[in-house]
């Protein structure tokens with residue numbers, strides 16, 4: 001609390017924590033670099049077949065030729081589809097969860113359907129979605145929504161139902177309307193549920209988009225991966241996977257930053 | 268002075284559940300005078316909380332009527348304040364935002380009412396903490412904030428359901444004293460459910476003893492101390508205190 005007179009022990013403790021953190025980071029970077037070097041060396045020495053494993057230098061080359069192979073365009077398509085799918089799935093899920101919270105009857109009616117839909121592998125719906133909405137961007141976005149929607153509904157409903165009963169009772173004793181209970185108690189109580197849902201949904205939307213791109217096969221990193229696999233251009237496949245990883249990390253980090261902003265606002 | 272602010276007539280409550288019926292209250296009749304502090308004690312699970320919930324309008328009753336100031340009330344009344352065991356402070360709101368929650372919900376966040384709340388905060392030593400968050404306050408301060416939130420809507424009668432039992436012993440004694448003096452100063456009638464016999468004696472003018480479930484009124488005891496400026500703390504030293512304690516203890520014991 002009082003920053004001015006930190007004790008010696010406290011200083012030692014803080015230093016220890018910082019050193020520990022730095023050591024972990026350095027080791028992580030080291031492992032990554034060692035892995036890349038090993039990969040490159042083994043590929044150069046022809047211990048592994050770089051035709052099927054690719055190699056860091058070939059991946060770098062592919063990166064450099066980013067213009068000729070249209071990587072940027074494919075990256076943009078995937079990012080765009082993921083963001084739309086993510087937003088639509090999350091917002092729709094929250095709206096459905098609110099409706100379910102509102103009506104106990106509806107919640108009872110929907111429960112078994114939600115449970116079955118939740119355990120159904122949504123990728124199985126791919127061909128149906130393509131027939132219904134056509135093979136294109138809409139089908140891919142619908143796929144992303146299909147994968148994240150049910151989980152969102154279930155998680156948020158669960159959070160809503162588990163809102164502190166005493167707080168609800170307290171608000172009710174002031175004659176709160178259902179809308180007031182929702183906006184003043186239930187939603188603010190569930191901020192962490194929302195943030196967790198966002199984190200999960202980023203990953204799920206990416207899965208949906210990539211699966212959709214596999215099936216639709218027109219554009220996007222998913223398409224590049226499938227295409228590269230078919231023509232045995234492993235450099236392209238590997239490069240796409242790495243870019244996909246970076247995209248996923250950036251999107252996840254954005255949610256983390258959003259979380260920090262929200263939490264700071266609360267304090 | 269001796270008019271009844273609250274009258275309960277033939278209140279009966281039977282809970283329905285899949286595995287059967289639970290009769291919680293059996294024909295409860297009780298009159299509470301204006302300004303009076305009445306405690307309700309009884310064996311665990313006998314129906315004390317049920318009775319308060321019915322008065323607060325949060326639970327339906329099967330039979331009977333509730334009168335407030337001579338008028339029959341249905342549902343939730345703005346004249347009745349309700350305090351629970353947990354303070355129910357919302358941790359994402361500042362203390363000030365918390366204490367005006369009732370005004371906000373009821374749509375009466377007027378200048379006058381806000382001024383009234385500010386005065387309460389000043390009077391009861393929370394004004395400097397109005398921009399802090401609940402987690403930054405001690406248990407006793409939080410309970411005081413919860414009380415001010417309830418008082419903000421200017422209730423005539425306050426229902427307290429084990430309102431202090433989540434606090435540690437020391438804090439509890441202090442908060443009980445604070446709440447007692449605040450309610451006395453504001454001239455508010457109180458109906459207090461507790462499982463603590465000492466607390467019931469130290470706080471109240473009358474103690475109602477309920478039977479096991481389904482709760483019936485077993486007995487009502489007048490608590491009188493031959494002293495001036497009675498507080499929940501100084502009355503504990505009087506010889507009458509242990510006399511009352513024994514009496515109530517035996518009455519609960521025979522029951523339970």
Ligand SMILES: Nc1ncnc2c1ncn2[C@@H]1O[C@H](COP(=O)(O)OP(=O)(O)OP(=O)(O)O)[C@@H](O)[C@H]1O
Nearest residue numbers: 282283284289291310311312313314315316317318
């Ligand atoms: N919503 C409900 N549905 C069914 N039964 C209930 C419900 N609420 C309470 N009961 C039952 O009614 C009885 C009285 O409950 P109540 O909470 O009023 O007791 P209490 O005297 O406040 O108990 P405690 O001393 O534990 O606080 C209990 O047997 C309880 O199980």
Ligand SMILES: [Mg+2]
Nearest residue numbers: 315316317428
């Ligand atoms: Mg109870």
